[in-house]
């Protein structure tokens with residue numbers, strides 16, 4: 001792998017509690033499993049995909065990603081349920097220090113590859129590029145990171161007892177991309193996430 005190669009990292013190790021008794025990663029969204037929509041959405045702008053999840057999720061996720069047109073690798077933490085920051089750290093530790101990775105969640109099926117391409121382009125020479133949604137909130141689970149700095153930021157947050165990704169990225173000297181800039185490249189619906197069956201239904205209707 002060279003530093004010019006771009007990785008996608010999808011964290012999917014959550015318990016989907018608000019979703020009910022199913023894993024939202026593989027929930028059917030208008031005929032396509034949600035994580036497959038995320039993976040397909042970013043395929044045009046990545047060279048390889050890493051999926052971070054619990055060991056018992058691997059089989060179902062591997063099967064919905066069958067035939068994906070980029071190499072796929074699974075990274076599972078030894079201790080599950082330690083939060084997305086631990087998942088990001090685990091995934092990023094497996095790639096080169098200088099490489100850039102788009103990190104996202106399994107529940108962001110409207111991800112816009114034109115927005116992601118812009119984040120990668122803005123990232124060159126910086127340790128992180130974090131966009132803001134229309135409501136002004138940072139979207140660190142839809143952002144580009146250089147591995148070494150983000151791994152260090154995750155380790156520092158975890159050592160400090162912080163599980164929140166916003167806490168982890170606070171120490172990074174990140175480029176912040178406002179929604180007005182993103183809109184000139186793609187759609188800020190890219191940030192919409194699906195936490196409940198009702199949200200799944202609402203997003204499904206957009207694909208019909």
Ligand SMILES: Nc1nc2c(ncn2[C@@H]2O[C@H](COP(=O)(O)OP(=O)(O)OP(=O)(O)O)[C@@H](O)[C@H]2O)c(=O)[nH]1
Nearest residue numbers: 011012013014015016017018081082083087105106
């Ligand atoms: N590896 C890992 N990923 C996680 C963990 N918790 C959440 N995630 C992932 O982080 C992303 C955002 O988390 P949430 O939207 O809160 O997902 P969730 O925790 O499965 O859902 P709820 O239980 O309803 O909060 C999702 O892609 C989750 O799969 C965790 O403990 N470990």
